[in-house]
Amino acid sequence: MNIAKQILNKYTSVSLMLRIFIGLVVGALLGIVLPGWSGIGILGKIFVSALKGIAPVLVAVLVISSIAKAGKGLGRRFSALVSIYLLSTFIAAVCAVVGSFLFPVKLQLGDVSDVVVGEAAGSLSEVFTNLLTGMVGNPVAAVANANYIAILFWSIILGIALKTTASKSTVQVVHDLSDVVSRVVKWVIQFAPFGILGLVFTTVSENGLSVFTTYGHLLLLLVGCMLVNTLVFNPLIAFVLLRRNPYPLLLTCLKESGLQAFFTRSSAANIPINMALCKKLGLDEDFYSVSIPLGATINMDGAAVTITVFSLAVAYTLGVDVSFASALFLGVIATLGACGASGVAGGSLLLIPMACSFFGIGNDVAMQAVAIGFIIGVVQDSVETALNSSGDAFFTATAELHDREKRGASTPLSK
Numbered sequence: 001m002n003i004a005k006q007i008l009n010k011y012t013s014v015s016l017m018l019r020i021f022i023g024l025v026v027g028a029l030l031g032i033v034l035p036g037w038s039g040i041g042i043l044g045k046i047f048v049s050a051l052k053g054i055a056p057v058l059v060a061v062l063v064i065s066s067i068a069k070a071g072k073g074l075g076r077r078f079s080a081l082v083s084i085y086l087l088s089t090f091i092a093a094v095c096a097v098v099g100s101f102l103f104p105v106k107l108q109l110g111d112v113s114d115v116v117v118g119e120a121a122g123s124l125s126e127v128f129t130n131l132l133t134g135m136v137g138n139p140v141a142a143v144a145n146a147n148y149i150a151i152l153f154w155s156i157i158l159g160i161a162l163k164t165t166a167s168k169s170t171v172q173v174v175h176d177l178s179d180v181v182s183r184v185v186k187w188v189i190q191f192a193p194f195g196i197l198g199l200v201f202t203t204v205s206e207n208g209l210s211v212f213t214t215y216g217h218l219l220l221l222l223v224g225c226m227l228v229n230t231l232v233f234n235p236l237i238a239f240v241l242l243r244r245n246p247y248p249l250l251l252t253c254l255k256e257s258g259l260q261a262f263f264t265r266s267s268a269a270n271i272p273i274n275m276a277l278c279k280k281l282g283l284d285e286d287f288y289s290v291s292i293p294l295g296a297t298i299n300m301d302g303a304a305v306t307i308t309v310f311s312l313a314v315a316y317t318l319g320v321d322v323s324f325a326s327a328l329f330l331g332v333i334a335t336l337g338a339c340g341a342s343g344v345a346g347g348s349l350l351l352i353p354m355a356c357s358f359f360g361i362g363n364d365v366a367m368q369a370v371a372i373g374f375i376i377g378v379v380q381d382s383v384e385t386a387l388n389s390s391g392d393a394f395f396t397a398t399a400e401l402h403d404r405e406k407r408g409a410s411t412p413l414s415k
Helices: 002-013 016-033 038-068 074-102 124-135 139-145 148-165 168-189 192-207 216-242 247-264 267-280 285-298 301-317 324-339 347-359 363-375 377-406
Strands: none
Touching (some): 038 168, 074 216, 074 324, 148 285, 168 267, 216 301, 267 285, 285 377, 301 324, 301 363, 301 377, 324 347
């Protein structure tokens, strides 16, 4: 028992990021040398499943606890943060419009007609109808099915009820429960290196590098727009608000949140990781316990880029005459649709037909573009998730620092 404890202490004493890097390298090497050892990939599945399993419980108890014991000033921070989230998503869509005009892409739609994909959303109103009806769904089922918009809604309602009617001792019990769940999450995250090893092994052994060549032009445009938005426009928003160099904070978020989100390809799985990062940065738990799951719902820069680029690529392929003004309006549609992407099975890809309908393009043709999206999803979805999820932590920190400065209580973030 003592030997096991010593090994565990030695393991946890090494930097988590160093352990993750080692797992990444080992996983890639094993994927190249021993691609037939499928059992290694189970480590990745277990890790992602564990995070997905604990994340809904974590969000529910943290939001209830935070609202129940929240002080004044949270409303002001949340209104500012929602504005930042939506502005960033719209800028991402505009960036995708400009990129598509500068470097237009045409697709070979007939080559993927036999690929089976899911059911697409029919219209923007349908997306938001599903979002709103899902929000008031059964709260127990919401936790079981990881319906985060419903978890947020009911947790806020329960938190307000606790704040106005419950005794201090009852609120403290809920707070203690949130601490217990947070501790469990820390234990799960300690095994991230093994999970990353398994995920990288699966990606390398199953896909190799062929995905980069078949649809290289499309991937370059998608990833390029996402990176420009993340490395240029998002820091610019932060700089306007904070009047300081935003890149140290951005690089921290990309390193500690974006890297893991890239391999898990799940915003839900990355919610506990983002919360742990916010705590490490010294942010207000009452704020980030709500802002992080909220960001996973409406801060969808990568989704806006995906919807816009694919829709314009389909239009170019069919010879549709697209004016810059109409493309910008498409950006507005992509922004609103992206906010509902997390509530649609298949995420951002299945919102492409909705956006294509703006140009009069039928569902049958648009769904072939969706099929291409699933083919390149190992890269497209990984980058999209990494940038969306790291942006949640980045803008949460930006909004809190901005609020501190307005109140004259600015303090540096923790290292």
